[in-house]
Amino acid sequence: MRSTEAGRLDAWRLHLRCAWAIGKKNARVYYLKGPVISFGIVFPVFFYLAFAAGHDAPPATMVPGIVAMALFFTASAVGPLVTPWERQARTYERLVTSPASLGAILAGDAGAGAAFGALLALLPLAGGLALTSAAVVDPIALVAGWLLGALAFATLGVLLAAPATDTPSQVMMLSNLVRLPLIFISGVFVPHDQMPVWGQWLSPLSPLSYCADLMRVGFGAAPHWSVAVDAAALMGFTMAFGWIALLLHQRTLRR
Amino acid sequence: MNLGAPGSETAALAAEGLTRRFGDRLAVDRIDFSVSHGEIFGLLGPNGAGKSTTVRMLTGYLAPTAGRARVEGIDVAVEPCRARRHIGVVPEEANVYSDLSVLHNVLLMAELHGVPRAERERRCRDLLAAFGLDGRAAQGGRELSKGLRQRLMLCMALVSEPSVLFLDEPTSGLDVASAHLIRDVVAQLNRECGMTVLLTTHNMAEAETLCHRVGILREGRLAAIDTPAALRRRVASRRSVVATFTGAVPDPATVLPAIDIETAPLPAGWRVYAAEPGPLAQHIAVRCAALGAELASLNTFEPSLEDVFVSITGEADAQH
Numbered sequence: 001m002r003s004t005e006a007g008r009l010d011a012w013r014l015h016l017r018c019a020w021a022i023g024k025k026n027a028r029v030y031y032l033k034g035p036v037i038s039f040g041i042v043f044p045v046f047f048y049l050a051f052a053a054g055h056d057a058p059p060a061t062m063v064p065g066i067v068a069m070a071l072f073f074t075a076s077a078v079g080p081l082v083t084p085w086e087r088q089a090r091t092y093e094r095l096v097t098s099p100a101s102l103g104a105i106l107a108g109d110a111g112a113g114a115a116f117g118a119l120l121a122l123l124p125l126a127g128g129l130a131l132t133s134a135a136v137v138d139p140i141a142l143v144a145g146w147l148l149g150a151l152a153f154a155t156l157g158v159l160l161a162a163p164a165t166d167t168p169s170q171v172m173m174l175s176n177l178v179r180l181p182l183i184f185i186s187g188v189f190v191p192h193d194q195m196p197v198w199g200q201w202l203s204p205l206s207p208l209s210y211c212a213d214l215m216r217v218g219f220g221a222a223p224h225w226s227v228a229v230d231a232a233a234l235m236g237f238t239m240a241f242g243w244i245a246l247l248l249h250q251r252t253l254r255r
Numbered sequence: 256m257n258l259g260a261p262g263s264e265t266a267a268l269a270a271e272g273l274t275r276r277f278g279d280r281l282a283v284d285r286i287d288f289s290v291s292h293g294e295i296f297g298l299l300g301p302n303g304a305g306k307s308t309t310v311r312m313l314t315g316y317l318a319p320t321a322g323r324a325r326v327e328g329i330d331v332a333v334e335p336c337r338a339r340r341h342i343g344v345v346p347e348e349a350n351v352y353s354d355l356s357v358l359h360n361v362l363l364m365a366e367l368h369g370v371p372r373a374e375r376e377r378r379c380r381d382l383l384a385a386f387g388l389d390g391r392a393a394q395g396g397r398e399l400s401k402g403l404r405q406r407l408m409l410c411m412a413l414v415s416e417p418s419v420l421f422l423d424e425p426t427s428g429l430d431v432a433s434a435h436l437i438r439d440v441v442a443q444l445n446r447e448c449g450m451t452v453l454l455t456t457h458n459m460a461e462a463e464t465l466c467h468r469v470g471i472l473r474e475g476r477l478a479a480i481d482t483p484a485a486l487r488r489r490v491a492s493r494r495s496v497v498a499t500f501t502g503a504v505p506d507p508a509t510v511l512p513a514i515d516i517e518t519a520p521l522p523a524g525w526r527v528y529a530a531e532p533g534p535l536a537q538h539i540a541v542r543c544a545a546l547g548a549e550l551a552s553l554n555t556f557e558p559s560l561e562d563v564f565v566s567i568t569g570e571a572d573a574q575h
Contacts, residue, residue: 014336014369021366029354090350094411097314097346098367099339254318 015107018100022108023115026082031116033085036077039172041120044073051189063128064215065188068149070124072208073179075117075150079157080168080175082109083249087166096253106158106245113154118146134219141227142218148234149211155241156207162248164255182206187213192224207237265328267292267419267451268313272322275308282308284475285322290468292418293449295441297462299560300472301568306455307347309472310423313453314344326419340368343412347423347455349404351411353397357388360396361410368415382410386436402433409437413444419451420444426461434461441465459561469560473568486563493558493566494532498539498550499524505548510539523551532556 030036048066052059086092095105125146128134136142160175185199186208192200203209210230217223223230266289275283283305290296298306311317313324315331315338324331329338351360361379370378383389386406391399399407405425412420422441426434442465444450456462462469463483470480479486498510500523507518507525516535517528529535532555543550 011336017369018367021363025352025355025359025363028359029352089353090346090348091352093311093316093346094344094350094364095367097316097339097342097344098364099336099369100367101336 014099015101015104018098018104019107019111022095022100022105023111026078026109026112027115030078030082030085030112033081035081035168035172036116039073039077039176041074044070047073047183057189058133060128060132060134060219062189063124063132063134064219064221065212066128067121067125068145068186068208068212068215069183069188071117071121071146071149071211072153072182073117074120075113075153076157076160076175076179078113078116079109079154080160080171082112083158083161084166084168084171088168102249102253103246106242106249109161110151110154110158110242113157114147114150117153118150121146121150136218137220138218138227141214141223141230144227144231145211145214145218145234148231148238149207149214152207152211152234152237152241155238155245159241159245159248162245162252164252182208185209187224191216191221204233207234210234210237266290266325267294267327268296268453269325270309270313270322271325273309273312273319273324274321275305275312275317276320282475283312283319286472286475286477288470288477288480290419290451290453292451293445294467295445295452295454295465297466297469298453298455298472299457299459299462299469299564300455302457304472304568305475306472307423308475310344310346310421310453310455314342314421315339340415341418342421343415343417343419344421345405345408345412345423345425347427349401349408351396351399351404351407353395355396356393357383357396357399357407358392360407361414364411365414370415379410379414382414386410386440402429405429405433405437409440416448417450419453422452422454424455424457426456426458438465459559459564463560471564471567478567479563483560483563486560487558490558490563490566491530493528493562494530495526495528495556495558496532496536496539497521497524497526497552497554497556498543499552501549501551503548505543505546510542510546510548526556 048069052062083092086095129136157175160178161171163171163174165171185202186206187195187203188208192203195203210225210233213224214227214230217227269289270286273283273286286309298309300306308317312319313326313331315335318332326338327341331338355363358379361382362375365375365379380389380392383392386409388403388406388410391403396404396407425437429437438461441452441454445452454465466483468480468482469486471478499521504524507527511527519526527535536553536555540550540553
């Protein structure tokens with residue numbers, strides 16, 4: 001019995017070590033790739049500017065939404081690109097024939113995406129705090145939204161990389177097809193109670209809604225749901241995305 | 256060295272009814288073979304015969320449609336991570352990380368294989384030095400030539416000190432020096448460390464020199480499997496006599512008028528095939544003297560692995 005448990009512990013250690021190694025490799029190789037920069041940083045900045053130009057809301061009220069959106073775009077930018085790039089360069093074969101399990105490979109991809117998103121989201125957060133009257137009122141909610149959101153979005157990115165293609169642009173197209181509509185139904189810029197009815201119905205389907213809600217609570221607004229519900233929903237999305245990603249990537253590998 | 260087929264559970268490597276289908280195309284069809292510990296086993300076959308697909312199934316990259324692959328007795332489909340801890344792979348196409356440095360490429364594999372942190376960098380640097388890459392440790396993978404990239408791939412495969420090494424056409428397209436180095440290293444690893452090697456190649460001379468046994472694949476099926484010497488004996492009819500001449504080359508039909516024999520022209524002579532080349536060579540010498548043809552050389556040859564390959568696969572375009 002004890003040896004079985006020790007074996008399981010060893011297996012978990014191996015998975016974690018492999019995920020860590022793959023995450024570090026992803027950070028070294030992919031963080032500075034053009035598409036990651038453009039889809040992860042440039043895209044949300046211009047998206048925000050285009051949106052903000054047509055609104056006269058005080059800048060401070062937009063900070064939580066901007067941080068959530070930046071986190072969403074950056075954290076979900078790495079995952080969709082890593083797998084097709086690796087397939088194209090045949091390095092995916094190297095990883096799959098190493099002792100790393102598919103779960104560890106995907107965890108490494110998600111970890112790298114989450115770290116990328118979490119770090120870059122600090123820029124709009126710092127900018128918002130420095131340049132507007134926005135102030136952090138509930139740091140726990142803010143940190144929960146920041147970390148759990150990064151994980152959920154990064155795992156969504158990994159899920160989007162499941163199609164059997166070695167062309168990053170195809171995955172990016174699919175990725176934007178999924179990500180852009182989520183912006184509109186997630187209450188990023190418009191509070192939930194001011195959204196149209198159809199938006200309010202669809203909003204719970206987006207992980208970004210819960211992240212934005214936590215961010216808003218972090219900056220002193222009343223929650224639309226509750227901090228516990230938001231956190232649980234983000235963890236649920238992370239697990240669901242991860243599980244579906246594992247199944248789809250396994251299916252792609254079996255082809 | 257056990258030249259027979261060991262039991263698949265005790266063998267270093269085993270394929271049991273291994274089959275792979277891509278849509279309607281049957282790429283590998285019920286292959287059975289096993290490789291003993293410390294053996295170098297060559298998989299030969301023309302392009303598209305299923306060599307790389309077989310390697311990909313044995314290394315766990317491709318799931319077999321049917322059958323089973325075992326590494327060190329471990330079913331690759333059931334316990335893939337445990338099985339892969341024992342293997343090192345040099346795939347057919349270079350797959351180093353071009354944006355990572357040479358050292359980081361090897362370090363990544365060391366980390367994935369669980370090489371202890373304390374000895375990771377030392378082991379990587381020792382390997383790079385052994386393959387003449389120590390001066391390039393900081394260079395990016397993209398800056399390496401094909402030969403140097405192949406050396407790096409060997410370093411990446413060997414850093415975990417695997418018990419089974421897969422080499423998929425490791426010297427294909429390399430310059431003579433790089434190919435020579437890789438062959439030497441493989442032979443040395445096998446000789447000194449007892450490493451089991453599965454090698455796929457188009458190069459018959461390489462297979463003949465390195466491999467203890469070879470399997471010949473044709474259209475996804477294992478058409479023959481044995482030691483190179485035993486395979487050569489199977490094609491005894493491909494023994495030959497080569498005659499070259501200093502002056503005009505006489506017509507072989509004139510030299511050997513009463514004998515129905517297969518001949519092949521050479522630049523300054525011809526080759527004639529015979530199961531008993533010794534007496535035939537004597538006959539040729541006598542006839543040439545009688546006809547006044549000036550022989551420059553007269554030699555008998557045993558069939559090569561290439562002759563076996565051509566005989567089994569019907570492919571005459573095997574590389575030399």
